[in-house]
Amino acid sequence: MARKSTAAPEPAPSATSERTRRAIIDAAMETWSVNQTATLGDICDTAGIGRSTLHRHFADRAALLAAVDQQCQQQFTVAALRAHPDDGPGLEAVLRLCQELLEFGQVLSLIFSDNALIDPDGWDDGSRADQGLTAVIQRGRRDGTIDPELPADWIESVIWMLLFCAWQRSRDGGSRRETAALLSRSLSGAIGTRGPA
Template sequence: MTVDLETGTRGRTRKAILDAAVRVLAADPGASLGQISDAADVGRTTLHRYFPDRAELVAAVMQEAGRRLGDAASRARLDEGPGLDALLRACQALLQLGDLLTLMFTGVVSIETCGAEHGFAQALDDACTRGLADGTLDPRLTPSWLQGVLWSSLYLGWSELRDGTTPPHEVVSQLLLTVRKALAAPAA
């Protein structure tokens, strides 16, 4: 069964199960398939028709994560403009991934694996390399350090959003300010 060809009721049911899996696993990585089927508002038998076991469901969540990372890369236009601007757009696009970020940060979903499949990891690497070459990113920082700061800042932003301690517009503003100040090339 391929995801892209599913439409109608089957496609909506599969999407509901995957969305519920992301939500439930973000709250409890050890959640049972029964908890996921309840959250998806489908019977356990229905869940098993789509995903016979937990491993297949987690694999599908990984595939969905990769697809969403690819969409985030497209929205962020990582291949356009100065490197710093691309990374700032990436922060905004990634923040929209919601509970999927929790799965990435807790290791339920591998950023490297699912991000590589849809070109996200390479697009992020290229934006860092471009930013170092175009002078918008601090040349004293390595590409891996640049990305580490981006992901660390994103973790803080997502934590604030998830906990509801800071209004969303403030989270975005503070995230972008932090990343800009941490990664930008020093003024001449």
């Protein structure tokens, strides 16, 4: 008969500890989205904490980067849910998703910058913002709003490249409203049709 473990369960983190942990992750995202080579000391400066506080929550850069990666996944999932990908014609759903993703400038910076720290291709399927993108594209091809002659993988590449262009324009000081309008217009022209077949 197996003996029951007598070890006490790990105590749940306090609300204060959880707020500090989240503040460190937010500071890391803010810092690394501007400078991918920033040190843990730089992140401490942004968060307004000492190194000992950071190390109580994250043993090293890799542990903090893993937490940032997880936060990026969560934000992408939130964007996908807010876009209501199952509603309306396929092209409209794609445009809504891209508009939601454009709101997460720091996350896009971590993905699109040179020597990017975050790679969505390594995310679990259940966490990826584009998990339903293929289905939305197929729906758009069926309902006549997305060009059925374009291969789905090509359409996905076009979507991510135009999202990159929109992120770059926003980063360089372009107006968010104008950038969002340019993104929608360019996507509609690149993958859309004139109306239902």
